[in-house]
Amino acid sequence: MTRRDFLATSAVVGLSASLSARETNGETKALEAAAPLIAAVQQHMFPEEGRLPSAKAMDTITFLKETITHASYDRDIRGFVIEGAQELEHRTKGKFLMMDAAQREAALRSYEETRYGSNWLTRIMTLTMEAIFSDPIYGSNIGQEGWKAVGSVGGVPRPKERYIAL
Amino acid sequence: MKHFDVVIVGSGASGGAVAYTLCRAGYKVAVLEKGRLIRREAFSKDELAYCRRDIVTPSLFDEYHLIEEKVGDQWVATPTYESGWSFWNGNIVGGSSNLMSGMLHRMHPDDFRLKSKYGEIEGANVVDWPITYTEMEPYYAMAESVIGISGVAQKHRFEPWRSTPDFPQPPTRENEVVKLFDKSCRALGITPLVTPRAVLSRDKEHRNACYYSNFCGSYGCSSGAKGSATEALLFPALSTGNLTLMSHTHVKYLKSSKEKVTSAVTVDTVTGETREITADIFVLAAQAHESVRLLLNSKNRHHPGGLSNSSGELGKNLLFSAGGSGQGELHRESLKEISFEALMERGLFVNRSILDWYYIDHWWDGRFKGGSVEFMFEHQNIISMACKNNEEGGKLIWGKALGERVAKRFKESKSIRFEIFNDWLPNDDCFVTVDEAHRDKYGMPVGKLRIAAHPHDLKVGSYLAGKCEAVLEEMGAKNIYSAISALPPQNLIAGGCRFGDDPGTSVLNRHCRSHDIPNLYVADASFMPTGGSVAYTWTIYANAFRVADHIVRDLSKM
Numbered sequence: 001m002t003r004r005d006f007l008a009t010s011a012v013v014g015l016s017a018s019l020s021a022r023e024t025n026g027e028t029k030a031l032e033a034a035a036p037l038i039a040a041v042q043q044h045m046f047p048e049e050g051r052l053p054s055a056k057a058m059d060t061i062t063f064l065k066e067t068i069t070h071a072s073y074d075r076d077i078r079g080f081v082i083e084g085a086q087e088l089e090h091r092t093k094g095k096f097l098m099m100d101a102a103q104r105e106a107a108l109r110s111y112e113e114t115r116y117g118s119n120w121l122t123r124i125m126t127l128t129m130e131a132i133f134s135d136p137i138y139g140s141n142i143g144q145e146g147w148k149a150v151g152s153v154g155g156v157p158r159p160k161e162r163y164i165a166l
Numbered sequence: 167m168k169h170f171d172v173v174i175v176g177s178g179a180s181g182g183a184v185a186y187t188l189c190r191a192g193y194k195v196a197v198l199e200k201g202r203l204i205r206r207e208a209f210s211k212d213e214l215a216y217c218r219r220d221i222v223t224p225s226l227f228d229e230y231h232l233i234e235e236k237v238g239d240q241w242v243a244t245p246t247y248e249s250g251w252s253f254w255n256g257n258i259v260g261g262s263s264n265l266m267s268g269m270l271h272r273m274h275p276d277d278f279r280l281k282s283k284y285g286e287i288e289g290a291n292v293v294d295w296p297i298t299y300t301e302m303e304p305y306y307a308m309a310e311s312v313i314g315i316s317g318v319a320q321k322h323r324f325e326p327w328r329s330t331p332d333f334p335q336p337p338t339r340e341n342e343v344v345k346l347f348d349k350s351c352r353a354l355g356i357t358p359l360v361t362p363r364a365v366l367s368r369d370k371e372h373r374n375a376c377y378y379s380n381f382c383g384s385y386g387c388s389s390g391a392k393g394s395a396t397e398a399l400l401f402p403a404l405s406t407g408n409l410t411l412m413s414h415t416h417v418k419y420l421k422s423s424k425e426k427v428t429s430a431v432t433v434d435t436v437t438g439e440t441r442e443i444t445a446d447i448f449v450l451a452a453q454a455h456e457s458v459r460l461l462l463n464s465k466n467r468h469h470p471g472g473l474s475n476s477s478g479e480l481g482k483n484l485l486f487s488a489g490g491s492g493q494g495e496l497h498r499e500s501l502k503e504i505s506f507e508a509l510m511e512r513g514l515f516v517n518r519s520i521l522d523w524y525y526i527d528h529w530w531d532g533r534f535k536g537g538s539v540e541f542m543f544e545h546q547n548i549i550s551m552a553c554k555n556n557e558e559g560g561k562l563i564w565g566k567a568l569g570e571r572v573a574k575r576f577k578e579s580k581s582i583r584f585e586i587f588n589d590w591l592p593n594d595d596c597f598v599t600v601d602e603a604h605r606d607k608y609g610m611p612v613g614k615l616r617i618a619a620h621p622h623d624l625k626v627g628s629y630l631a632g633k634c635e636a637v638l639e640e641m642g643a644k645n646i647y648s649a650i651s652a653l654p655p656q657n658l659i660a661g662g663c664r665f666g667d668d669p670g671t672s673v674l675n676r677h678c679r680s681h682d683i684p685n686l687y688v689a690d691a692s693f694m695p696t697g698g699s700v701a702y703t704w705t706i707y708a709n710a711f712r713v714a715d716h717i718v719r720d721l722s723k724m
Contacts (some may be wrong), residue, residue, distance in 0.1 A: 052572065073219075151576055
C-alpha cells in the first residue's frame with residue numbers, strides 16, 4: 001500500500017509531519033482554488049449561533065492554508081486535503097457553494113459514505129478543531145473564543161512564536 | 167578536537183546520569199546529542215507544536231524505522247514514514263525525560279529473579295538478572311535524591327524496601343478526587359498508594375517547585391520541577407566545567423580495533439560536517455533500539471556481526487511495557503463525596519497507584535506475575551479532547567450538535583484514566599536488526615524492529631483491566647472502557663543488550679560493560695533482561711548511576 005492510499009483508505013488519522021516538502025506553484029494554485037469550498041465545509045461544520053465560535057469568525061481557512069503549506073507539514077496530507085476538495089467539487093458538479101444548508105448536509109453525508117470522503121471530512125474537521133482550540137498565536141481562536149466556549153484555557157507559559165522556530 | 171576521558175552517546179536519563187557522576191568525579195566528558203537544546207524558558211504549553219507536530223523528533227521521511235509485524239503467516243515490514251507510527255522519543259538535549267509525566271516506581275526485588283520466583287513460561291526467554299535489588303537499592307535512593315522524586319513512604323506488601331526513611335520531598339498537591347478514589351478502593355478491599363513522582367513539590371537548588379500548569383506529560387517543564395536529565399543532571403554537570411555538551415551531533419558509527427573503541431564518527435545535523443571524537447571510554451545511551459542499531463552499524467573486520475555481538479545476542483529480547491489503559495467519566499449530576507467544582511480544579515494531580523495485583527496468588531485466579539496501575543486525569547489537551555468527541559457510530563458530528571456535545575464534555579464531566587504496566591515477556595519474535603536496503607538521510611542502515619507480544623501478556627493485562635474498571639465503577643464513573651493491546655508503547659523500550667555473567671548468552675557484563683570490548687559500556691535500558699511491571703525511568707536513572715560508579719573505578723585505574 002502506498003502512503004497516499006493509506007491516507008485515503010485507512011481509518012487511522014494523525015500521521016506525522018515531514019520536512020523538505022517541495023511546494024509547487026501548481027499546488028499553491030490548487031489550494032487557492034479549493035479554499036472557498038473548504039471554507040464552506042468548515043462553516044457547515046462550525047456554523048454561526050452554535051455553542052462553539054463559527055469557522056468564519058475564527059478565520060479557520062487561513063489557519064488551514066498556513067498550516068498545510070508550512071514546511072513542517074506532511075506533504076502527502078497537504079495533497080490529500082486539496083484532492084479531497086476537488087473530489088467533492090466533482091461529486092457536486094461544481095455547485096457546492098451555491099447549495100443551501102440542507103443540500104450541503106446531504107452532499108457531505110453522501111461523501112462521508114465513502115471511505116475516502118469520510119477520511120477527508122475527518123481531516124478537515126481536525127484541521128478546524130486545531131484552529132479553534134490552538135493558541136491564538138496561530139491566528140485562529142481569536143480572543144480565545146474557542147477556549148472560552150468550552151470553559152478551558154491553554155497552559156502557561158503560552159508560546160511566543162509558532163512551532164518555536166522549527 | 168581534543169581527546170576526552172569519556173564520550174557518551176545520548177543525553178537522556180541514562181546519558182545524563184553517567185555524565186553527572188563522571189563530571190563531578192573530575193573527568194572530562196563529551197555528551198553527543200543529535201537534537202537541539204530547548205531551554206526551560208522556551209518550553210511553552212503549545213499543544214499544536216508539542217503534541218500534534220514533530221518538533222522534538224525527526225521527520226520520518228529523513229529518519230525512520232522498519233516495523234515488522236505478523237500478518238497471517240507472514241512477517242510484513244512497514245517503514246514508519248508509511249504508517250506514521252514514529253519510534254522516536256524526545257530527540258532533544260535531555261531526551262524524552264523532558265516530556266515524561268514522571269509517575270515512577272522502583273522495581274520489586276522479585277523482578278530481579280523472575281525465573282527463580284515464577285519459573286519458565288513456554289515461548290518466553292525469562293532469566294534472572296545477574297544482580298539483586300540489594301545491589302540496585304542505593305542507586306534508587308540516589309536517584310530519588312538527585313532527580314528529586316516526591317512522595318511518601320508507605321507500607322505495602324509489594325512496596326520494595328528502602329534504605330532511607332522517607333522521600334526527600336512530600337508529594338505534589340492532589341485534586342480532591344483522591345478522597346473519592348481512596349474511599350472507593352477501600353470499599354473494594356484495595357490499598358490506594360501515593361505515586362512517587364519525579365516532580366518537585368518544593369524548590370530544589372536551581373529548580374523551582376511545580377506550578378501545576380495542568381499540562382505536564384508530553385510537555386517540557388517551565389519551572390524545572392520535572393526531574394529531567396537536563397535540569398537534574400546535565401546543568402549540574404555543566405557547572406563542574408568538565409562537560410562538553412555537543413548538541414546537533416549525530417553518531418553514525420563507532421570505529422574500533424579488536425580490543426577497543428577508538429572514536430565516534432559523527433555528523434553535524436545542521437552543517438553536515440563529519441568529525442571523529444576520541445576518548446578512553448565510550449558509553450552508549452541512545453535508547454534501547456538505537457543503541458543496538460549503532461552497535462550493529464559499527465561492524466568491521468574485527469567484529470563482523472557488530473560490536474559486542476560475539477554471543478549473537480545483540481538486538482535480541484527487545485522489551486516494551488505490556489498492558490494498556492482505560493477510563494471513565496465522572497459527571498456533575500452523579501458525583502459522590504466531593505463537589506463538582508473541586509473535581510474541576512485545574513492542575514492538581516491524582517497521584518494514585520495500585521500495587522495490590524503486582525503478584526497474584528489466588529485460590530481461583532492462580533499464581534502469576536501481575537503488574538502495577540497508575541490513575542490520573544485524562545490528559546487536559548484541548549484539541550485532542552475536542553477531537554475525541556466529534557463522532558458517533560462511525561459518523562462525524564458537526565453543526566450545532568457538535569458544539570453542544572463538546573461544550574458539555576468539557577463543562578459537565580471529567581475523565582479519570584488508568585494505565586496498566588505488566589511485563590512484556592522477552593521472546594524470539596521481538597528483536598532489533600538493521601536493514602541495509604533502507605538508509606536514513608545520513609546514509610546509515612535504519613533499525614528494523616520485529617515486534618510480537620507473548621499471549622500471556624494480554625491475559626495479565628486483561629485481568630488487571632477488569633480490576634481497574636471495578637474501581638471506576640465504585641467511584642460512580644460512566645462510560646467506562648479499557649483497551650488491552652499487543653501493540654507496544656513506543657516510548658517504553660528496553661532490552662536488546664542483555665546483561666549477564668555468561669559471555670555466551672549476554673551482550674554486557676553485570677556492570678553493563680561489553681563482554682567483548684573493555685572500553686565500551688551501554689547505560690540505557692537495553693541492559694534489562696526482563697522489564698518489571700513499572701515504568702522504566704527510575705530504574706534507568708538508578709542503573710546509570712550504578713554503571714557510572716563502575717566507570718569511575720575503571721578510570722581511576724588507568
